[in-house]
Amino acid sequence: MTLDGVNSAFDPALLSRIEDAGLNASAPPQQLWLDGWLVRFSPGKAKRARCVNAVAAGHLPIDDRLRACEAVFAEAGLPMIVRITPFTLPQELDALLDSQGLHRFDDTRVMALAHLPASAIEAVLPAGAEVHSIGLEAFAQRVGGLRGSPLSQRQAHGQRLQNSPVPFHAFELHVESELVACGQFAIEGALVGLYDVFTAPNARGRGYAGALCRHLLQLAHTRGANHAYLQVEGDNHAARAVYRRLGFADAYAYHYRTRDPSAA
Numbered sequence: 001m002t003l004d005g006v007n008s009a010f011d012p013a014l015l016s017r018i019e020d021a022g023l024n025a026s027a028p029p030q031q032l033w034l035d036g037w038l039v040r041f042s043p044g045k046a047k048r049a050r051c052v053n054a055v056a057a058g059h060l061p062i063d064d065r066l067r068a069c070e071a072v073f074a075e076a077g078l079p080m081i082v083r084i085t086p087f088t089l090p091q092e093l094d095a096l097l098d099s100q101g102l103h104r105f106d107d108t109r110v111m112a113l114a115h116l117p118a119s120a121i122e123a124v125l126p127a128g129a130e131v132h133s134i135g136l137e138a139f140a141q142r143v144g145g146l147r148g149s150p151l152s153q154r155q156a157h158g159q160r161l162q163n164s165p166v167p168f169h170a171f172e173l174h175v176e177s178e179l180v181a182c183g184q185f186a187i188e189g190a191l192v193g194l195y196d197v198f199t200a201p202n203a204r205g206r207g208y209a210g211a212l213c214r215h216l217l218q219l220a221h222t223r224g225a226n227h228a229y230l231q232v233e234g235d236n237h238a239a240r241a242v243y244r245r246l247g248f249a250d251a252y253a254y255h256y257r258t259r260d261p262s263a264a
Contacts (some may be wrong), residue, residue, distance in 0.1 A: 062189050136162055
């Protein structure tokens with residue numbers, strides 16, 4: 001199998017599994033299938049949980065499906081967002097949306113680590129640092145507070161984590177009892193996905209995110225994970241540099257389209 005827009009250094013079958021795992025891990029309660037398209041309409045911050053994922057070619061004309069999707073989002077009080085990946089079907093969907101004036105935004109990279117040898121992810125915490133597990137609802141509130149997310153988005157995030165078909169495990173990194181970073185992972189089979197890795201603004205540039213990620217990868221490896229993935233905005237160069245130092249590489253990219261400029 002060959003796909004445009006993917007890193008040929010990775011096994012395409014692994015990347016397809018990663019795309020499936022990412023969809024599973026971001027599943028909100030508010031979703032439905034519409035002629036081969038997975039329509040998600042959660043009010044939370046994560047766009048993966050409030051967008052159209054065109055994962056099958058379907059049978060209805062594309063314009064009919066788009067109108068039906070727009071009706072779903074209008075009922076939910078949300079702007080319609082369409083996620084475009086190398087796996088999107090039909091393949092001409094992105095060009096069609098562009099011709100219809102849908103704005104492209106949030107170029108995102110899926111980064112992957114093909115193998116998780118224990119020697120490559122030896123976790124060494126900074127002096128005075130401790131990692132603590134935290135409940136999912138508490139984590140949603142914590143990371144949402146660090147991001148400045150409104151209460152409604154934090155509540156939606158917590159609901160999605162509690163109801164996820166893939167179990168999440170959340171953690172905080174403290175140095176001298178001060179919260180400096182947080183993050184979580186979801187394991188599906190041999191795949192582990194890192195999610196919501198965030199460093200407190202006053203603690204950035206000190207290597208805390210990398211230390212926490214190494215700890216999470218090592219822990220996931222002991223639980224059977226052999227491959228890792230994560231998703232990061234394309235222009236977040238600082239975060240991408242951290243992940244490259246951990247061995248991650250760009251695997252493929254995706255972006256979103258919408259009619260509503262405010263959705264971007």
